[in-house]
Amino acid sequence: MTTATKKIHVTTTVNGESVEFLCEPRNSLLEVLRDTLGLTGCKEGCNNGNCGACTVIINKRPVNSCLVLGVEAEGAEIETVEGIADARGLHPIQDCFLEGAALQCGICTPGFLVSAKALLEKKPGASEETIRFDLSGNLCRCTGYDKIVRAIQEADKQLSASTDDSKTND
Amino acid sequence: MATTPYRVIGTRPVRHDGADKVTGKAVYTADFKLPGLQAGFILRSPHPHAKILSIDTSAAEATAGVSAVVTGADFPNVKNKIAHLGEGSVNLAHLSANCMAKDKVLYKGHAVAAVSATNAHIAEEAAAKIIVEYEMLPSVTDIIEAMATDAPLLHADLFTDDLGLKADTASNVAVHLHFEKGDVATGFEQADVVVEAEFKTATVHQGYIEPHAIVADYNEDGRVRLWTSTQGSFTCRQQTAEILQIGVGDVLVTPCEIGGGFGGKIAVYLEPTAAILSKKSGRPVSIRMPRTDVFEATGPTPASFMRVKVGAKNDGTLLAGEAWIAYDAGAFPSGVIGPGCMCVFSCYDIEHAVVDGYDVCVNKPHTKAYRAPGATQVAFAMEQLMDELAEQLNICPLEIRMKNAVKEGSRRVDGPVYPQIGFVECLEALRDSDHWNSPLEGDNRGRGIAGGFWFGCGLKSSAACSVNADGTINLLEGSTDIGGSRASLAMQLAETLGIESSDINPMVGDTDSVGYTDVTGGSRVTFATGLAAYEAGRDLQSQMKVRAAELWECETSEVSIGDDGTFSGNGKTAGFKDLASQLFSGGAALVGRATVAPECPTNGFGAHIVDVEVDPDTGKVTILRYTVIQDAGKAIHPSYVEGQLQGGAVQGIGWALNEEYFFNDDDQMTNASFLDYRMPTMLDVPMIDTIIVETGNADHPYGVRGVGEPPIIPPPPAIGNAIYNATQTRMRELPMSPPKVWLAMQSSD
Amino acid sequence: MKDFQYAAPTTIQDATSLLTEHGSGARILAGGTDIIVQLREGLREADIVVDIKKIPELSDCQYSDVSGLYLGAAVACCDIYENADLAGRYGALADSTHIIGGWQIQSRASVGGNLCNASPAADTIPALIALNAEAQVTGPAGQRTIAVAAFCKGPGKNALVDGEFVVAIKIPPQSANMGSAYQRFIPRNEMDIAVVGVGSWIELDTVGNIANARLSLGAVAATPLFAEEASQFLVGKEPNDDNFALAAELAKQIVTPITDMRGTAQYRTHLVGVLVKRTLTTALARAQA
Structure with a gap:
């Protein structure tokens, strides 16, 4: 029946900032991020883990936030699309998506950016096959994926060049 | 390097809305909130065909947190009246009944009631307490079965419109269309070779990643304000006003960013329901459609059954064509059949041809446009028959297409004579492409080609450009931007005025702020709204000429504008921005405006090449290499033109290989999820190569043709031809999924 | 909800x-x-x-040459295939955990959960059956062990009684002369449910013949199946295409697939044969490597 379960207090970290919120156990992390915390960058495309539009990173791993309960965020470190750019400006993956026209309607873009960032950090120099395999959980219906793959490859190149530069500067 | 007369057109600037979309700041409908916003939930029929005997909403209404409950009884009665939606038209009574069933449900997923509450969970739980008493009726989902005289009838008042005459008994066949040219009987008599076959294609969905969503506020002043995900804010306004039986001026539609549409976000589904919930509750109401409902209750595009026959002379010249085409309308008459009939022979010059088309109601969701609506189904038949003819005549598939390709002066079966078009140029580009000239090696591999045509329409568009103090421009236009059109419109205006794309702030206006503009559909935005942007720029320039003459103390006729947009007169010159900012400080503000309604189609043609490998053990088809060739007239932003070609091709690949609605024995859809409705993932396709052909278009100042729709058409037949080339097995049914290909390979062994 | x-x-x-x-x-x-x-x-x-993720025993993952693999029931799929040592030893398990959903799913989904969900088409269950795994279960009546091959009782139904839960999955130790593989057939290349899934495990003797074999089949019956007769057939045989084909025919005889939107019974039965041969070939290559 509709006798409301007591809301649970959760303390977590979102994009480097400590955050507290109250949520019902049934609220997904996606609902909490969007409706409670106002982080509407992550999108609901299917609400059952098959499109990747709601992808966020929890403790360094990409997950579908529609398949995580808000209460599970207790003590976790969460990164969302809103945390990819910083005061210095856009992250290379964001720049490469823009320069490479790797988005059309843009609804899948936040999920792709989050997954791509996770991939670039975990597997620099990934092959096209690896990119396509690891991001197959992110659906795009507009682009045919070509420009998305190329944007990720270009961002990878730029990131490895900047790493090389910083090595030479040491 | 080819020289171009343009400074901005043909370059690849970053789109104006780009930063918002890579940072999560762009506001889509589900991201939009108002104070006190209620969440709505729609209860849907579990049955494919049933009478509604009663609906008891009392338990839902009594639930704590519920603010309103709505059923069909809350919807005004709407008379049968045809409304033109820009691309296609709809009977408003059907549209209303599709938004909320009144007496009968016609498909599983048909809306029967709606609830608003303080949150979506409460609304959903309350909706589950609504008791609907149904009387089950026999149902039908197969097109041919539905055409039988003893089939279960969906509408007792539907009488076939047979070439303009109404039949006298009710039927599921809404319309019979007939097009004819020449003398088909003679044509086939004279033919040396005739090929004929039956083809079937499955129901497929547009598959946009953003589910339908709405925020409605029935304001205290009597106006309905809607924030929504729509391809056309003005058609959304019209449909909502008609269904609610209020004036169009009483509805304000603010188009939010839209997460894909492909033809599926033209009709309204949620808007009237949310508005009525808002009126009853006195609160703004938002509804976000679950993905299951998107599949079960919003426009898929028709399944088809087709019998097509083509005759040719020994030298490959096509002589005669005959097509019998039946499309599934879904629960209400649909209209996708019309363009299907017009497109079946649209790529080839055939002296004698006849086409009969049928729009057939079945117990499935009401079918809607999907990127070149109706063209992909018929191309699957015709473009495979072209290969069959070529094989029988021992002619190369490319050669037979080049020999018969339509050109300026060719007449289509439905009447129109083509102006200058680019199909031959596309085929020549295919012939000269690296892909076509690279040998395909390896076992179980094959190559296929196919062509495709889509009209591309003009319709109405409006734009206004106002000048800022620094000479930059705010461009207000009415086309909702689904794929980067703000950039392509701003670029055309920048080219016109002699400024940079980045000097322009393009913005999609709401229905109170911008002139009437038809839907983002029909591949029309860059063409028609681009024309509006151009004309608005020209209007601004003529106003500035008058003002420059005052400033420079000369006659207006003495002021001229150079190709680069520089104004000259009385020995003085000034670039656009310079002059604009001088005029800004010296007088009234400047606003250029235009509204256009070009009636001409833009006639887009394309040709595709695909290499496949077929696993002989499983029938699974792998796309090895893919090239899209298309005439864009002129590519304004080539990256986004390429994106349209690539995206359209991959949708076509999905349609070809795995996408389909499955129905169980009870006519209920069984795969209404992104897991089981198998759209291509990134791992299912290779890079998609593109070749943009630019033949220009005399009806547009920069030569633009619409590019969005044609690329979805050729993939199914091109892949069918490649499968045949690899396996000697001819696939006549979509999708060409592994079980079907495997089975076909068994029987052709 | x-x-x-x-x-x-x-x-x-x-x-x-x-x-x-x-x-x-x-x-x-x-x-x-x-x-x-x-x-x-x-x-x-x-x-x-x-x-249950905050219970240490359920997130533990340890291997020893004596007792084999202890895999806490809540360990995520990616923790298995990303662990090169584990992935090398338990090829079938690595194969299956790497293709459940997308990366986002693999970051969360556990093998224990996949087992308890008891889907006939679950990817890890045939792998576990091939590897002769058992589930360590605890409940009000204490601990017990259930062979994975006997764990599923029907679609969505498992052998647990109220109050019981799976603490860990235990898999026998693997030596260099053993190899395993899991493959499924799906229409797409990822993000799909197995039309048929097959797990194979073989152990080679000193002359390179098959000393032991275990074949398992998914999505062809109400529960994942251990293909006992086909497995027994391979014992003592030379690992060649002919024998693999004969084993495949034996495996096809025990299936009772349904016809649904993922495939017909006829097609599924055919695919069992295809995948038994393919997984045995991969398992052999791994055992010989």
């Missing part, structure tokens, strides 16, 4: 008490990739969701 309570016990005892107290009203949450969807879609109901 109906409301429920949430608890995250930190000991097996606390979890057992909660599960015992709430009986069939309790649902276990590990990775959540099945249960959250099922609760949302009304396919299962819960008064309380018990999150």
